[in-house]
Amino acid sequence: MVKYKKIAQEITNYILDNKLKRHDKLPVIDELVVDFNASKSTIIKALDILEAKGQIYQVQGSGIFVRDVYIPGKINLNRPEGLSRTLLDETIVSRVVKVELIKPDATIQEYLECEPNEDIYMVQRTRYIKGKIHSFETSYLRKKYVRYMNEQIARGSIFTYLEDNLDLKPSFSNAFFQVKQIGDEVGRFLNEPADNYGLELINQFFLSNGAIFDYSILWYSSKHAQFFVPSNFY
Amino acid sequence: MVKYKKIAQEITNYILDNKLKRHDKLPVIDELVVDFNASKSTIIKALDILEAKGQIYQVQGSGIFVRDVYIPGKINLNRPEGLSRTLLDETIVSRVVKVELIKPDATIQEYLECEPNEDIYMVQRTRYIKGKIHSFETSYLRKKYVRYMNEQIARGSIFTYLEDNLDLKPSFSNAFFQVKQIGDEVGRFLNEPADNYGLELINQFFLSNGAIFDYSILWYSSKHAQFFVPSNFY
Numbered sequence: 001m002v003k004y005k006k007i008a009q010e011i012t013n014y015i016l017d018n019k020l021k022r023h024d025k026l027p028v029i030d031e032l033v034v035d036f037n038a039s040k041s042t043i044i045k046a047l048d049i050l051e052a053k054g055q056i057y058q059v060q061g062s063g064i065f066v067r068d069v070y071i072p073g074k075i076n077l078n079r080p081e082g083l084s085r086t087l088l089d090e091t092i093v094s095r096v097v098k099v100e101l102i103k104p105d106a107t108i109q110e111y112l113e114c115e116p117n118e119d120i121y122m123v124q125r126t127r128y129i130k131g132k133i134h135s136f137e138t139s140y141l142r143k144k145y146v147r148y149m150n151e152q153i154a155r156g157s158i159f160t161y162l163e164d165n166l167d168l169k170p171s172f173s174n175a176f177f178q179v180k181q182i183g184d185e186v187g188r189f190l191n192e193p194a195d196n197y198g199l200e201l202i203n204q205f206f207l208s209n210g211a212i213f214d215y216s217i218l219w220y221s222s223k224h225a226q227f228f229v230p231s232n233f234y
Numbered sequence: 235m236v237k238y239k240k241i242a243q244e245i246t247n248y249i250l251d252n253k254l255k256r257h258d259k260l261p262v263i264d265e266l267v268v269d270f271n272a273s274k275s276t277i278i279k280a281l282d283i284l285e286a287k288g289q290i291y292q293v294q295g296s297g298i299f300v301r302d303v304y305i306p307g308k309i310n311l312n313r314p315e316g317l318s319r320t321l322l323d324e325t326i327v328s329r330v331v332k333v334e335l336i337k338p339d340a341t342i343q344e345y346l347e348c349e350p351n352e353d354i355y356m357v358q359r360t361r362y363i364k365g366k367i368h369s370f371e372t373s374y375l376r377k378k379y380v381r382y383m384n385e386q387i388a389r390g391s392i393f394t395y396l397e398d399n400l401d402l403k404p405s406f407s408n409a410f411f412q413v414k415q416i417g418d419e420v421g422r423f424l425n426e427p428a429d430n431y432g433l434e435l436i437n438q439f440f441l442s443n444g445a446i447f448d449y450s451i452l453w454y455s456s457k458h459a460q461f462f463v464p465s466n467f468y
Binding site for chain 1: 235239240242243257279282283286287288291293296299301302308311312313403404405406407408409410411412413414431432433440442443444454456459460461462463464465466467468
């Protein structure tokens with residue numbers, strides 16, 4: 001990863017670790033140069049990246065200020081690092097419903113941009129926070145990239161496993177969402193009547209070369225569907 | 235606006251005007267230098283901004299590719315330019331329900347970060363696409379910044395009015411959303427029973443100095459709540 005992206009990530013971690021809030025001031029550029037051990041031009045590039053990503057705003061002659069990067073209980077859709085890295089204050093327990101090797105149907109082929117004869121891992125999990133059901137997830141992972149998967153791995157963070165064990169780093173993602181009736185299957189897992197409404201969040205996860213390796217469908221019951229998106233005009 | 239942000243915006247417009255799709259290739263940097271009449275370093279900065287914003291991806295040795303910037307019928311929450319600039323292929327008709335000068339209650343004060351005695355324009359509008367109700371919006375605008383508002387202005391794009399007539403340029407925004415029952419008032423405007431579920435989208439719009447000038451509540455009936463968020467890992 002290029003240096004300024006790495007520094008951008010470190011500044012994000014600094015904001016999260018110090019639980020900085022909207023309008024909190026960051027150190028001036030000369031201090032950031034020292035704190036993050038980078039050149040002035042690298043710091044300036046990193047700040048431009050963070051501004052474009054909606055994490056800071058810079059006011060000429062006044063300083064660098066933090067935006068809403070982390071809000072307790074809400075999921076920042078501009079930080080697609082997976083639920084366990086987004087809801088920092090919560091302990092998320094995953095229960096594995098199913099891990100299976102399948103062939104993709106037409107919908108899966110479309111979302112994964114893959115061939116009909118490819119091997120796909122289907123992983124279904126329920127997520128719990130404080131013992132209460134939070135969400136129900138079905139992930140489709142291309143075996144071509146995710147070479148191995150089992151129940152034990154799926155109980156933890158799949159993304160951490162991919163990075164640490166398969167050297168597979170997600171690069172970017174799409175999130176699509178809509179309000180829908182949850183239906184029979186999801187209702188059974190969320191412990192709600194099938195005609196209740198919930199939020200369906202579909203994710204596509206891309207590698208740096210543009211290949212899609214993961215297509216996931218997440219269902220949130222209406223009371224847990226709390227999201228935000230910080231964005232920018234330009 | 236700094237040059238590379240302006241160029242980033244021009245490249246976005248190029249993507250939109252040419253209806254470029256996911257994985258479509260952009261011209262190489264040397265061509266972009268000519269096409270957009272900018273230096274190589276400005277083009278590179280603009281591309282880094284667009285990458286951070288989730289509009290392109292760059293593959294070493296292979297090229298610059300477009301991501302999902304525009305998808306027909308879906309609202310890109312990372313392009314907060316207002317509904318009429320987001321749903322490009324549709325003609326949006328606004329019907330004004332109410333324009334009033336009010337004092338803010340506690341919730342409005344919190345979202346606008348304003349004082350209890352400030353003057354606030356409340357603007358309520360229904361939005362129609364192809365004659366069908368699309369959404370119901372209540373906006374709270376601080377008179378301190380939005381010095382004048384009336385029904386005629388509210389029938390058009392408020393943001394275009396602010397930029398063209400008041401030289402007021404939104405800089406960044408927060409979108410919060412959740413699935414909720416629409417209730418009596420919203421149900422009346424959306425022509426749906428009060429116990430139907432919909433998506434409530436709350437926006438805060440900021441000026442470049444970090445002041446909030448607009449707090450809006452948008453209600454979408456479940457069939458029109460189609461959103462996406464392209465984002466990045468880093």
